[in-house]
Amino acid sequence: MAISINCLIVDDEPLALDLIESYVAKTPFLKLAGKCSSAFQAMEVMAAQEVDLLFLDIQMPGLTGVEFSKSLNGSVRVIFTTAFSEFALEGFKVDALDYLVKPFNYAEFVRAANKALTWFSLSKSPHSVPDNLPSQSMMVKAGSKLERVDLKDVLYIESMGDYVKIFCKxxxxxxxxxxxxxSMEEKLPDKKFFRVHRSFIVNVEQVQVIERNRIVFGKVYIPISESVRENFNKLLGDRFLM
Structure with missing residues (x-):
């Protein structure tokens, strides 16, 4: 089934509104729900009709795009548009799909739109995993792109402060x-993933060797905290003799 994404353009610059509208018209899977010159107008439109995706300017008077995006529910995705590249990281902190730095051409626009198409295709596909079953994959932002991670291939996840490193087979x-x-721990199925240390989450199904209270992945040794050791052993069951 073909995916159709209802999108709303929000920008206080008339030229930007017209340009993005022309780009939306060229893109078969995008359907224009409207265009607004402020976040307040966007609220009115979204109260009256369903909107899936926002092309949202960051710098707007009254209520910025970042501030507005924090009020949205999880079903509405955002692609930020901005004249200032330094706002890109701020955009990703509020879970934006992508950002476009003005002036941008149609090729750049459609690359960002395709990320949205990938996202909605995974979430709306009739063949996707039902809500009552654990997800088999997740989409994560890696730099300026979205990358699909198959959970069965994850070996372990390591903390880097506000970032995580996902190691896969x-x-x-x-x-x-x-x-x-x-946040990562909350996204993972708790029967298959276990936080064995404040800095490490492991895929239980990928654990093959435990040595001296450390999980061994090749040349990597992951410590098992004493506070969780008993629960981790219970989860492993009879797979290992401890």
Whole structure:
């Protein structure tokens, strides 16, 4: 089934509104729900009709795009548009799909729109995993792109403060995304993933060797905190003789 994304353009610059509207018209899977010159107008439109995606300017008087985005429910996705590249990281902190730095051309626009298409295709597909079952994959922001991570391939996850590194089988380098360890832990199925240390979450199904209260992944040794050791052993069940 073809995906149609209802999008709303929010920008206080008339030229930007017209340009993005012309780009939306060229993009088959985008359907224009309207265009607004402020976040307050956008609220009125969104109260009257369903909106899936916002092309949202960051710098606007009264209520900025970042401030407005924090009020949205999780079903509405955001692609920020801004004349200032330094706002890109701020945009990702509020879970934006992407950002476009003005002036941007149609090729740049459609690359960002395709990220939205990927996101909605995964979430709306009739073949996706039902809500009452654990998800088999997740989409994470890695730099300026969205990357799909198959949970079965994850070996372990390591904390880097406000970022995490996701180590997967068959991948030479980890996927690095801006997310706290607590947020990552909440996204993972608790029967398959276990936080064995404040800095490490492991995929229980990938654990093959435990040595001296450390999990061994090749040349990497992950400590098991004493405070969680008993619960971790229970989760492992009879797979190991401890």
């Amino acid at each position: 068959e991948k030479e380098h980890p996927v690095i995304t801006q997310m706290t360890m607590k």
